[in-house]
Amino acid sequence: MSLQTLWNHDLAYSFRRSPVTIAAALLALVCIGGAVLAPWLAPYNPFDAATLDLNKALAPPAWIPEGTRAYPLGTDDQGRDILSTILYGARISLGVGIAAVLFALVLGVTLGLTAGYFGGRLDAFIMRVADVQLSFPAILIALLVDGVARVVMPTDRLDEIAVPVLILSIGISGWVQYARTVRGSTLVEKSKEYVQAARVIGRHPLAIMLRHVLPNVLGPVLVIGTIHIATAIITEATLSFLGVGVPPTNPSLGTLISRGNEFMISGVWWIVLFPGIALVTLVLSVNLLGDWLRDALNPKLR
């Protein structure tokens, strides 16, 4: 597809005409770029104990009289540069968020497709499980999975597996929305004649599900996934804030906010504020992009 056709495509057209979306996209690009390129962009490596200078602890941001240019956003109680911790923290937040969403998506789409295509008892069972899970708040589910994992795993390996467990728990808390949407779409597509034609030709049900139905039900999943990234990041931040998320050696934006919170009372405001702004910016820009995508892909609004 030439660049010309790409530029003229309906989606690109709708994108170009919405200043909010363009701003959101740029912002998201900055956040993601910063997170991905953290090792090269960050002035210091906040996790290398050797570079920490306790004498510089609790330094305020550069524009405040006691601050220095060397630490533009100030330092925390260990002497870590806030700017660097934000960049590395965003990496964790984004990484966990995207991984959790991918997990939830694969699990949810698989279950939804199976339930919708085969129907009957399998469908009823899967949907009941989904209904039960929906009656609990997502955070609680994540906490539950996380808690069980901590009990089951040996304590010395806790730090190692903390991030995978976190991804698992956020993922499990979020599969239902994908499953429900895909199940509904699968029911619609199943009754269409191209699926019946495939059955008459003699294709195996699994092949029909994967090659015929799946491509046609993935559309809404894309939109849900984009918005889910934002929710997953918030969930991770909440769990880390509560102390049950990422280990303290590898702080995410949520951990930073949590730690910074303790210092608020003594008037040290920069440790909580800047990570907070970073989190809000990241989540907001992803949300806005997801909103645009949903409206742009909705055939009824075009």
Place this chain on the structure above:
Amino acid sequence: MAEKHALLSLESVGRDFDVSRPWLNRVVERAPRLLLRAVDDVTLEVRKGETLALVGESGCGKSTVARLIVGLYSPSRGRIAYDGVDLSSAEAGPQTERIRRRMQMIFQDPYASLNPRWRVREIVAEPILVLNLLQNKSQIDGRVAELLTQVGLAPEDGDKYPHEFSGGQRQRISIARALSGRPEFLVCDEPTSALDVSVQAQILNLMTDLQSELGLTYLFISHNLAVVSHVADRVGVMYLGRLVEVAEAEVLFAEPRHPYTRMLLDAVPDLEMSGRARTPVAGEVPNPLSPPPGCAFHPRCPHANARCKEERPELKLHDGRRAACHAVEEKRI
């Protein structure tokens, strides 16, 4: 006409659908099970090389019969045999598979019968791949091009997506797909009902040409008697799941016997503006969940008597056609 070999035969085939409310609701509301008899005791045969048409209004069960034949549904009662092999027996052996490959189906809705995400050549090639008829990619591409040309499209159309084509062109693609498996029997479920009249003419002409070129046998489902009169050798008329008349097309259109067939023919609009007299049509199709007792048509029939209300008529041979009607049997009409 020499007695042609019966390719497909249906014997007392029936199909019920359970449309009861969910179990929980039934228990709580004490509602009975509801069984819809979509097809009820249909006995029919299709001879090699002919076109048998099944006509009737919506809900008469003709589409269900089509789906029973190709295996999308299994019959609740009765036997379906193709070339002597019983298809409805419980074991789905390799023999049944081989038989099924000789049948294909064309559907009504040109917009829903092609996968919108697949390219046309993938759609047309699917039966070839599934049935393993050709393995070499260039051979398959060549065959797809040949099929597309055969149905009146261009080989380059294989690279496009279905939404780039009109309704009539999509039906051509459907026909190409059905033919790619080299079937001998085609079930056509209202293939032209969703098309404009001038496009319909093109598709009907195409289908009759293909039939004589490839020696195909057609089961043609339609609600449009005029279309049927152009394509059919024999016609079966269905009402509320039952077969009410089966005859050679000439016989049926010249002298319809069953009162429902007559009513259907009368309802066809008079394009020649000959001003022919028409008997007014009475009533509507009853609820299939609770069909009238005896003959299902008796509430709307001008010739119904007491026997019609109680005894269900059987399909019997009268005057060169089979009709399920007491009045015909008693020679009252």
Place this chain on the structure above:
Amino acid sequence: MSSQERGDLKGGKGGLTEPPIPPVLEVKDLKVEFPTRRGTLVAVDGISFSIAPGEVLGVVGESGAGKSLTGTSIIGLLEPPGRIAAGEIRLEGERIDQLSHEAMRRIRGRRIGAIFQDPLTSLNPLYTIGQQLVETISTHLRTDRRAARERALALLREVGISAPEARIDHYPHQFSGGMRQRVVIALALCAEPRLIIADEPTTALDVSIQAQIIQLLKKLAREHGTAVMLITHDMGVIAETADRVAVMYAGRIAEIGPVRELLRAPRHPYTVGLMGSIPKIRAATSARHAPLVQIEGSMPRLTAIPPGCAFNPRCPKAFDRCRVERPEPLAAGSNLTACWLYG
């Protein structure tokens, strides 16, 4: 051609010696456009016709011909960005194509009634048909609810619903398809409109019910003196119901004239092809399996309408003038045909 003869062609039941009856609906050079980012699409390109009181004008054409859009424009329900770009629509002499939304809303229902294809979605499933009828009657005729209910019962009887007193308080889903369409017709008639626009009123119905509904529409048009614009793709329905018929192709009228003439002796090559491609019941063996007349190709998309006569690429009789100049409606017998063969 004298103005009196021209008046006969356009409408009115009078013969050559009587003054023409003023038409209920008069459409002149109507043009409907859709601005899109790929350019402006002309969906209806300069059509003119009129309908006399009590007359049924059939507007027939295949999908994409613009017939439904014509009906929608007349009744004022054209969705933006579609708009009426040129022409006039006159209802009983007054222009209605440039009225405000509010004014058009008052006219809809009261002076123009509408019947659409799907009876299931034309009726509100949450209200009984009695409530819907009474509300429409009392809004437009300003009568009290008792009188409105009496009128509703009379209308239901008129459209062939037996024992209306029992059924007036039923919900739409309790009626069958054919019955629902009768209720929709009753609703369309209840304010005594001068014009009814019926868009594919029988397409969703079974063939035996179609015949009943067609007869009903015809009878009501005669008895109430209502003008009916019957939009359909089904020539059979036109043959049974219409007095005059307009054949549309690619947003233009190809041919218009009395139904008998047009069906028996069509002039425009498109109409000829159309009539030839309709299967007709023949009992004789010889006619079976004979190929149907087919028109090669398909109707042009709105983005690719050929210059000159829109039908020329598919026309077996096209000549040079057809490819360059768009034909005006020309007299051919008692029809008006937009074809240079008759120029």
